[in-house]
Amino acid sequence: MSTGRKRAASSSKEDRPGIKRAVKWTRQFSHAGPRFQPDYKPISGTKPLFRYAGKPLLLERNTEEVAVMYARYLCGKRRTRDIEKTLQQNFFEDWQKYMSSKEKQQIKKFELCDFSGLVKKLQEDKAKPLTKQERAAQKKKREDMMNQYKTVIVDGRRELISNFTVEPPGLYMGRGKNDNIGRVKPRIKPKDITINCDDRHIPKAPGNSKWGAIVHDKSVMWLASWYDPITKGPKYIQLHPSSKIKNDIEEEKFQTVRKLHRKILEVRKHYEKDLKSKKNETEGEYATRQIATAVYLIDNFALRVGNEKPEGATDTVGCCSLRVEHLSLLASKNIRLNFLGKDSIRYEKGHQVSNAVYDNLQDFTRDFDGKKKTKKQLLFDSIKTKHVNDYLYNLMKGQGLTAKVFRTFRATQHFEEKLEEYSKFHELKATKSTPEDDKMKMIVFKKANLAVAQLLNHQTLSKPTTKGKAIKVNEKRIKDAQYKLNNLSKGTDEHRKTTAQLVVLKHELDLKVEQRTYALGTSKTNYIDPQVSAKWCKKYKVDITKVYSKVQLGKFRWALRS
DNA sequence: CGGCAGACTTGGAAGAATTTTG
DNA sequence: CAAAATTCTTCCAAGTCTGCCG
Numbered sequence: 032m033s034t035g036r037k038r039a040a041s042s043s044k045e046d047r048p049g050i051k052r053a054v055k056w057t058r059q060f061s062h063a064g065p066r067f068q069p070d071y072k073p074i075s076g077t078k079p080l081f082r083y084a085g086k087p088l089l090l091e092r093n094t095e096e097v098a099v100m101y102a103r104y105l106c107g108k109r110r111t112r113d114i115e116k117t118l119q120q121n122f123f124e125d126w127q128k129y130m131s132s133k134e135k136q137q138i139k140k141f142e143l144c145d146f147s148g149l150v151k152k153l154q155e156d157k158a159k160p161l162t163k164q165e166r167a168a169q170k171k172k173r174e175d176m177m178n179q180y181k182t183v184i185v186d187g188r189r190e191l192i193s194n195f196t197v198e199p200p201g202l203y204m205g206r207g208k209n210d211n212i213g214r215v216k217p218r219i220k221p222k223d224i225t226i227n228c229d230d231r232h233i234p235k236a237p238g239n240s241k242w243g244a245i246v247h248d249k250s251v252m253w254l255a256s257w258y259d260p261i262t263k264g265p266k267y268i269q270l271h272p273s274s275k276i277k278n279d280i281e282e283e284k285f286q287t288v289r290k291l292h293r294k295i296l297e298v299r300k301h302y303e304k305d306l307k308s309k310k311n312e313t314e315g316e317y318a319t320r321q322i323a324t325a326v327y328l329i330d331n332f333a334l335r336v337g338n339e340k341p342e343g344a345t346d347t348v349g350c351c352s353l354r355v356e357h358l359s360l361l362a363s364k365n366i367r368l369n370f371l372g373k374d375s376i377r378y379e380k381g382h383q384v385s386n387a388v389y390d391n392l393q394d395f396t397r398d399f400d401g402k403k404k405t406k407k408q409l410l411f412d413s414i415k416t417k418h419v420n421d422y423l424y425n426l427m428k429g430q431g432l433t434a435k436v437f438r439t440f441r442a443t444q445h446f447e448e449k450l451e452e453y454s455k456f457h458e459l460k461a462t463k464s465t466p467e468d469d470k471m472k473m474i475v476f477k478k479a480n481l482a483v484a485q486l487l488n489h490q491t492l493s494k495p496t497t498k499g500k501a502i503k504v505n506e507k508r509i510k511d512a513q514y515k516l517n518n519l520s521k522g523t524d525e526h527r528k529t530t531a532q533l534v535v536l537k538h539e540l541d542l543k544v545e546q547r548t549y550a551l552g553t554s555k556t557n558y559i560d561p562q563v564s565a566k567w568c569k570k571y572k573v574d575i576t577k578v579y580s581k582v583q584l585g586k587f588r589w590a591l592r593s
Numbered sequence: 594c595g596g597c598a599g600a601c602t603t604g605g606a607a608g609a610a611t612t613t614t615g
Numbered sequence: 616c617a618a619a620a621t622t623c624t625t626c627c628a629a630g631t632c633t634g635c636c637g
Contacts, residue, residue: 194625203628206605264598265599342630374630375604420633435603504620550606552605582625603631609623614619
């Protein structure tokens with residue numbers, strides 16, 4: 032497959048400010064290429080596990096491989112979704128492409144397919160306990176394999192690779208109301224791969240196979256790429272977040288945020304001026320007013336910019352793609368936004384807005400000519416996200432201000448404020464700590480983290496029941512502690528200690544309850560400036576490894592070397 | 594300009610590893 | 616010590632934004 036990718040690093044790129052556009056490597060980019068998925072091993076012997084119309088049917092190897100993909104899907108704990116029908120249809124349509132002509136004649140209706148034998152077999156294999164030796168051997172084999180593929184040398188520096196294996200064949204599992212759900216993602220082969228490496232270290236393709244293409248592009252940081260047959264979009268083998276290049280880019284991201292922080296009053300003054308409508312407004316001025324209003328929403332409520340999506344894609348929106356139906360104008364300059372955002376996560380919040388913004392939003396429920404829009408029409412009908420980013424570019428020329436910077440800025444700022452607020456409220460000590468003090472510090476950190484997750488609307492759809500159980504356990508402990516306390520005389524050490532424990536337990540419970548539907552991970556790894564955490568940790572004598580995991584510590588090396 | 598392809602970040606869920614509990 | 620709970624890592628889908636091209 033010809034990829035058509037041929038861009039080499041040009042000098043003009045090097046001249047531009049910022050790391051993103053710069054050359055990523057110069058002399059050496061040497062790696063083993065991606066690891067491929069092992070070939071499929073049939074799971075049914077001579078006895079068929081699949082049944083059609085009640086009768087056992089032995090599937091050919093390729094046919095079984097795809098059937099097993101569906102069986103694997105059935106094994107997982109899947110939520111009942113209204114998308115189930117589409118999934119089955121897509122799967123069956125694609126599956127038939129893998130069948131022999133004889134099988135295609137036999138297997139005509141999805142409803143008559145019985146995968147339960149395959150499912151049972153998969154579950155049995157999974158449940159099979161391994162001996163200690165088997166487990167160790169398996170681990171060793173895995174490590175040996177990984178050692179062969181997991182690193183790349185970038186200009187003399189050995190770096191980790193984040194995903195060195197090509198994606199396995201399987202069913203495409205999109206989120207929300209996705210039209211491609213259940214389609215069969217075929218196996219990726221060496222001929223599908225474009226390798227990016229330096230010209231003296233070209234990895235060898237496995238066996239007798241050949242790479243699809245080999246490029247030496249210094250302006251990008253991917254090691255290998257291929258096209259996803261379902262989405263038609265490119266997929267990449269990339270560097271690990273702990274790598275120097277990724278670290279540099281991450282540092283630059285938060286530098287941009289700090290620049291915005293310094294200029295925020297100016298920026299706000301500028302767009303507030305553009306919020307005002309003019310007499311005999313031209314179409315251009317009307318568009319500017321839409322841009323300013325969108326920027327207001329992005330700045331104030333940390334919304335995503337909301338790019339246009341291709342026809343037929345899952346119907347999710349961001350700021351610029353909001354439709355009239357997603358907005359309610361309420362009394363006292365209050366508005367309510369209700370829409371499906373990224374990953375089909377619902378955003379449903381009420382906000383108070385300025386007079387100018389309220390008036391504008393009301394205006395934008397009509398088009399430029401004053402004609403009332405339908406519910407399905409765009410609120411910001413005269414602009415594209417490109418215009419918003421062009422506008423922002425001009426507000427902070429050459430300093431990398433784009434819409435998503437506001438989200439990071441607001442997240443970090445919110446975190447800093449909440450950390451301070453909670454630290455004061457819970458009277459954290461900067462000196463030596465009891466175990467209860469240490470626990471309170473972690474609670475404060477997590478509470479601030481949670482506040483950011485709420486701001487960014489990082490909700491989880493899956494609510495593991497375990498979380499409910501955990502809450503019960505916590506409640507019981509509170510009861511126990513309370514009971515214990517009642518039987519202790521005041522003023523004793525034991526009484527003091529139990530009181531402190533009780534306080535911690537109560538706050539832990541509050542946190543657990545509030546945290547139930549929120550995912551804190553994304554805000555911690557992508558939005559909160561690690562320098563803020565580091566400063567707080569230093570102040571309150573908290574070990575930074577208590578708040579960041581190993582991968583996060585690697586990602587934030589740039590901020591944490593003291 | 595506007596549209597689109599490409600490259601990179603951000604996102605929730607699944608799965609693996611580790612810690613806690615009984 | 617095993618099972619359960621929790622935390623961390625991996626996975627890959629779904630965004631953002633840039634640069635190129637007509």
